[in-house]
Every structure is written in C-alpha cells, then in structure tokens.
Amino acid sequence: MNLSLPDQSMHGSGEGGLDEDKPEVLLPCFRRNMYEEPLPSTPYSSGSIISQLLRKTLPAKRAMEEGHYYLCSADSGQEDRSSVSSKDSMAEAASPNVSTGASLEGEHPISDHLQAKRARVENIIRVMAGSPTSRPHGDVDKDPYRENKRKQRLPQHQEHNLDVGRKLGRDSSSKDEECHRLKEQLHSMQRLLQQLQEKFLQVYNQEDPDDEMNLDESTDYIRDSLEDTLKEELSRAVGECVDRVFRKMTPTGLDMSPPQRMCSSPDISVERKAIQEPAQSDDTQIKTHSLDYYEESHSPQDQTEALSLVVRKPVVTPLSAPSVKRPFPVHQSPFQFNYSAPLHDSQILEHLLKYGPHSNFLPCMPTAAAMDRGSPDTVDLPWDAIAMRSKVTSGHLGHHPRPSALGPVTVDNLCLPHVKLECAELQGMAERNPYMSLNISFYLNIQEGLTPSHLKKAKLMFFYTRYPSSNVLKTYFPDVKFNRCITSQLIKWFSNFREFFYIQMEKFARQAIVDGVGDVKDITVSRDSELFRALNMHYNKANDFHVPERFLEVAEITLHEFYNAISASKDSDPSWKKAIYKVICKLDSEVPEEFKTSSYL
DNA sequence: GTACTTCCTG
DNA sequence: CAGGAAGTAC
Numbered sequence: 004m005n006l007s008l009p010d011q012s013m014h015g016s017g018e019g020g021l022d023e024d025k026p027e028v029l030l031p032c033f034r035r036n037m038y039e040e041p042l043p044s045t046p047y048s049s050g051s052i053i054s055q056l057l058r059k060t061l062p063a064k065r066a067m068e069e070g071h072y073y074l075c076s077a078d079s080g081q082e083d084r085s086s087v088s089s090k091d092s093m094a095e096a097a098s099p100n101v102s103t104g105a106s107l108e109g110e111h112p113i114s115d116h117l118q119a120k121r122a123r124v125e126n127i128i129r130v131m132a133g134s135p136t137s138r139p140h141g142d143v144d145k146d147p148y149r150e151n152k153r154k155q156r157l158p159q160h161q162e163h164n165l166d167v168g169r170k171l172g173r174d175s176s177s178k179d180e181e182c183h184r185l186k187e188q189l190h191s192m193q194r195l196l197q198q199l200q201e202k203f204l205q206v207y208n209q210e211d212p213d214d215e216m217n218l219d220e221s222t223d224y225i226r227d228s229l230e231d232t233l234k235e236e237l238s239r240a241v242g243e244c245v246d247r248v249f250r251k252m253t254p255t256g257l258d259m260s261p262p263q264r265m266c267s268s269p270d271i272s273v274e275r276k277a278i279q280e281p282a283q284s285d286d287t288q289i290k291t292h293s294l295d296y297y298e299e300s301h302s303p304q305d306q307t308e309a310l311s312l313v314v315r316k317p318v319v320t321p322l323s324a325p326s327v328k329r330p331f332p333v334h335q336s337p338f339q340f341n342y343s344a345p346l347h348d349s350q351i352l353e354h355l356l357k358y359g360p361h362s363n364f365l366p367c368m369p370t371a372a373a374m375d376r377g378s379p380d381t382v383d384l385p386w387d388a389i390a391m392r393s394k395v396t397s398g399h400l401g402h403h404p405r406p407s408a409l410g411p412v413t414v415d416n417l418c419l420p421h422v423k424l425e426c427a428e429l430q431g432m433a434e435r436n437p438y439m440s441l442n443i444s445f446y447l448n449i450q451e452g453l454t455p456s457h458l459k460k461a462k463l464m465f466f467y468t469r470y471p472s473s474n475v476l477k478t479y480f481p482d483v484k485f486n487r488c489i490t491s492q493l494i495k496w497f498s499n500f501r502e503f504f505y506i507q508m509e510k511f512a513r514q515a516i517v518d519g520v521g522d523v524k525d526i527t528v529s530r531d532s533e534l535f536r537a538l539n540m541h542y543n544k545a546n547d548f549h550v551p552e553r554f555l556e557v558a559e560i561t562l563h564e565f566y567n568a569i570s571a572s573k574d575s576d577p578s579w580k581k582a583i584y585k586v587i588c589k590l591d592s593e594v595p596e597e598f599k600t601s602s603y604l
Numbered sequence: 605g606t607a608c609t610t611c612c613t614g
Numbered sequence: 615c616a617g618g619a620a621g622t623a624c
Contacts (some may be wrong), residue, residue: 457615473607489608492616498609499615505610580610 225595451484460492462542464598465500466554466593479598500542505580507537508558512565523566528559559588 022305162431354379373450458481476493483493511534515526528534532552538558564583572580 470609487607494608495616502610584610 048344096311208450253294453489457493458496459485459545460598461496462500464594465497465504465542466548467551467555467594469497469501469504470588470591471594475594479594481599503541504538504561505583507534508561508565508570509580510570512562515562515566516569520566523563526559526562526566528553528555528562534562553592557587560590561587 040116460480468475472481473490473494476490478484480493483489512526520526533548535555535558539546543550561583568574568579568583573582
C-alpha cells in the first residue's frame with residue numbers, strides 16, 4: 004500500500020504505489036527457495052497408499068479396478084491394460100459395472116459407464132471412510148489392512164511412543180523430534196489426500212467430452228460424502244498433530260499460562276471446525292513476516308518433503324498413460340508449504356499458547372509490516388479478520404468474538420500470500436473439472452465471502468474501471484470463491500460505486516452551471532478539486548492509495564458530459580443519462596496486475 | 605431464464 | 615451498502 008499522501012512522491016511515477024505492497028518487495032528474504040528445498044523422502048513415501056489399500060481390500064476387483072488406480076504406474080498400468088479390451092479407451096476398458104456385474108457390451112453403455120464411475124468413486128470413499136484415522140482407536144489394530152495403512156502413515160509416531168519411557172527425563176530435544184515426526188505424519192496425510200484427488204482426476208479426465216452430463220451427475224452424487232471424508236481426514240490429522248505438539252510442550256516446563264481453555268486437552272473439534280472454515284488471509288503479509296522470521300532462523304535441513312496438492316491434470320491416454328510412475332507433481336502447493344518447516348507451527352503454536360492471539364507474534368512482525376502498510380489496524384494478528392469474513396455489511400464489523408486460538412495456528416497463520424499466486428490457476432482447473440473444485444478452497448484458504456478488504460480493493464479498482472465484467476472481477480479476486488451470489492454482490496458494489504460517482508458528477512456539473520461557468524473548458528478536475536476530494540473520500544477513505552491520473556481525466560470528462568447535457572437541457576429526457584453512461588463505459592482502463600495478487604491493498 | 609444495469613429506498 | 619423493482623439484452 005502506498006502510504007504516502009497523494010501529493011507526496013515517495014515513488015517517482017504517479018501510479019507506482021502498489022509495488023510497495025507486494026510481498027515480494029516487502030519481504031525479499033522470503034523469496035528464498037522455499038519452493039526449491041530438497042525433498043527428502045520418507046520411509047513410507049513410495050508407492051501408492053491407495054493402491055496398497057485396494058490390493059488388500061478389493062482383491063477380487065483388482066483386475067478391473069487397477070486399470071484405473073494404476074494408470075500412473077508404469078508397471079501395473081501396462082500389466083492391467085494387457086488384460087482388457089484394447090479397442091476402447093483406458094477408461095472404458097477399465098470401467099465395467101462393478102455393482103451389477105454387467106458386461107462391457109451391456110445394452111446401456113452410458114448408464115453402465117456412469118455406474119461404473121460411481122462404483123469406483125464409492126470404492127475410494129469406502130477406503131477413505133474405512134481408514135484407521137476415521138475409526139475408534141480400539142478398532143485400529145485389528146484389521147491387517149488398516150494396520151498396514153497406519154504403519155505407512157504413523158510409523159515414526161508409533162516408534163516414538165515406544166520410546167517415550169526411555170526418553171522421560173531428558174526431553175529437551177524431543178520436542179523438535181516430535182515436531183519432525185508430526186510433520187512427516189502430516190505429509191503422509193497430505194500425500195494420501197493428494198493421491199485421492201489424483202485418482203479422481205484420472206477417473207474423470209478419461210471420460211469422453213460428451214460425458215459431461217454424466218460427470219456432473221456423478222460429481223453431485225459423490226461430492227458431499229467425499230468432501231466430508233477428505234476434510235475429516237485432514238482435519239483429524241492436523242488436530243492430532245496439534246494435540247500432540249501441545250501435550251509434548253506441556254511437560255517440558257513451558258509457561259503455559261494463560262491458555263486457559265485449550266490447556267489440558269485441546270479441543271480437536273474446534274480445531275477441525277477452524278480448518279473446515281479457513282479464515283481469511285487479509286493479513287497474510289504479517290503472517291509472511293512471522294513465518295519468514297522462522298524460515299530464516301532454521302537450517303534447510305528442517306525442510307521436509309514437498310508435496311503437492313496442486314493436482315495437475317494427468318495426461319492419460321492409451322499411449323502415454325503408463326509413463327508417469329509417481330503421481331506427485333513436483334509443483335509445490337501453498338498448503339504443503341504450510342508445513343514445510345518443521346519448527347514453524349510448533350513455535351507458532353507455542354507462542355500463541357503462551358501469549359495469546361493478540362500478542363505481538365514475533366519481534367519483527369508488527370513494525371515492518373505495519374509501517375509498510377501504514378495502517379494501524381494491520382498490526383493485529385488476523386484473529387479479528389477471521390471473524391469478519393462474510394460479514395461485510397452485517398453491521399458486526401466493530402467487534403468480533405475471538406475464534407478458537409488453535410484454529411488460525413494451523414490454518415490461517417500458516418497460509419501465505421503465495422497462496423494467491425496459484426489460486427487463479429487452480430480455479431481455472433477447477434472450472435474445467437468440477438470435481439477438482441471440491442477442496443481447493445479448503446486447501447488454499449479461498450474466501451467463501453467478501454470481506455471489508457475486498458470492498459476496499461474493489462473501490463480502488465474503481466479508479467481504473469467503472470464497468471468491470473464478471474470475468475475481470477473473478478480474475479482480480481482470486482482469493483474469492485465465486486458463486487452467483489458473490490458475483491452479484493461484487494457487481495452490485497460497482498453499481499453502487501457508479502451511482503455515487505454519477506451523482507457527484509451531476510451535482511458538481513449543476514453547481515458549475517449555477518456558479519455561472521460558461522465554458523466547459525473552465526471545468527477541470529484536479530487533486531485539489533472539491534469533487535476529487537469527495538470521490539477520494541468515498542473510494543479511498545484512508546487516503547493511502549495514489550489515485551491514478553487517468554481517473555482525474557475520466558472524472559473531468561464525465562463532468563463535462565453532464566455539464567453539456569444539462570446545459571443543453573437534455574436532462575428533461577428521462578433517459579438523458581444513458582448517453583453519458585455509454586461514454587464513460589468506454590473510458591475503462593485495465594486494472595494493474597498488482598491487484599490480481601494483492602488480497603489486501 | 606439469466607445476467608446486468610439503473611433507480612429507488614432504507 | 616443492500617434489497618428490490620424495472621428495464622434491457624442475450
């Protein structure tokens with residue numbers, strides 16, 4: 004945010020204020036290779052968890068199912084392909100009707116096809132729902148398959164539990180180790196989720212383009228159950244992690260005051276709720292500072308494996324399918340980055356537990372961020388902003404009930420501005436593949452509703468465009484999960500902006516006439532103008548944005564239009580303004596790129 | 605119908 | 615700023 008007043012020239016050109024707000028500029032050190040850290044493997048990172056699960060649980064269906072689940076696997080993929088019809092596509096060949104046993108040459112291939120898809124999806128859901136993490140603990144070790152799965156996901160943790168007795172009394176370093184183990188467990192969970200997504204993408208991306216309708220139907224069919232399952236899975240894992248970090252911290256002599264409510268037994272349900280309702284990230288820059296501080300404080304060895312939830316659309320054709328051995332794109336997702344530095348979240352958590360959410364989180368945090376932003380309200384941690392989401396105009400902006408202290412630790416605090424950079428791409432993918440959109444907002448902390456920050460941003464955008472299309476709005480609000488309602492609200496905002504704009508124009512034009520201004524050329528709009536002050540007060544109340552010169556020109560042109568029309572008594576025509584609107588509409592200019600990635604200006 | 609807009613009201 | 619009515623355009 005440009006902190007300078009319009010007349011101050013901290014930045015040479017008139018419209019360069021935004022640069023100072025970009026995280027990259029704000030935090031040059033943070034650009035360090037967080038996306039390029041080495042990716043050490045974990046003992047249980049190789050092979051497909053899902054595939055192994057399927058081997059154990061669905062042996063009878065393996066032949067037909069693995070055709071799908073192993074499309075990314077060179078060995079089994081080819082193996083399975085050889086056993087099925089070669090004429091059809093892979094998807095077709097591997098999609099017999101599981102539930103009915105209908106043959107591939109059934110009389111209703113489309114219907115069967117759909118049912119086959121559902122069956123495959125249901126299988127995945129069943130596997131997920133049946134995973135040990137979703138079951139009571141007493142159930143876990145009875146089932147070999149589940150035990151196997153648990154070993155894949157929690158091997159180090161179990162080992163650690165066995166070691167607890169020996170480690171009692173010399174626990175000083177165990178916290179770090181525990182964090183590392185928990186981190187790995189989280190990564191394992193993330194891999195599982197990512198694999199699931201890939202499996203689904205494979206299933207759906209192999210469908211014929213003509214199969215859109217079926218895809219929609221089946222997507223609706225499975226959406227709820229799968230979404231719940233996925234969220235449950237990840238939420239539980241994170242909650243468990245926090246739980247253990249917390250318990251691990253407690254006996255080590257940390258000053259746990261005053262965490263009151265979450266002291267003895269963290270409320271996993273609260274944690275889960277916080278995760279399922281990701282908080283907004285208006286203050287991501289502050290969080291960037293926070294994490295950056297730690298990022299710089301620890302050695303690269305702390306970096307654990309990078310995993311991607313940014314699921315690339317698999318190129319799965321009968322010819323190329325088996326070429327991809329491992330379904331994990333190297334591409335780093337913001338989500339996984341949240342957990343990429345083992346000590347981060349534990350330290351964040353530790354601090355929050357000790358000092359509470361409103362304390363100054365880190366030594367470097369408030370000063371630099373706040374000064375760069377020039378806005379006192381940004382000094383606070385995002386706690387208040389969290390409660391603000393979706394309540395732009397509900398009249399509750401003054402004070403918000405403080406959300407659970409644990410929620411933002413794992414979600415909001417760990418979401419970074421870089422998330423925004425990938426949102427647009429992901430949303431595009433999501434639009435092309437309905438299923439893809441299921442958990443993207445969940446992972447990327449995309450807003451479900453518009454926030455005051457979005458409103459502020461929209462107002463600043465108005466300086467460039469008075470008539471933004473919905474597509475433009477979607478482009479410039481990548482952190483907003485658009486739906487019909489949200490789009491309408493944003494459009495309505497700009498409608499209101501225009502209304503105010505035109506009212507002011509008409510008012511000042513009439514005033515000029517009343518004042519006896521005889522020539523349009525005598526009417527100008529400068530930054531000293533009363534008109535500009537009124538507009539600036541409305542769209543840029545904090546006066547922390549340098550209004551582009553072009554907007555002054557547009558205002559002047561508009562004022563002239565009104566002046567001319569009124570002077571010519573055209574205002575007797577009920578629709579006399581329409582001509583003016585048409586002119587102004589053409590004066591829109593492109594909104595700077597910076598607006599696309601700045602969730603908070 | 606849907607999307608978008610202006611106008612009006614609170 | 616939001617809600618609603620009414621108009622326009624596709």
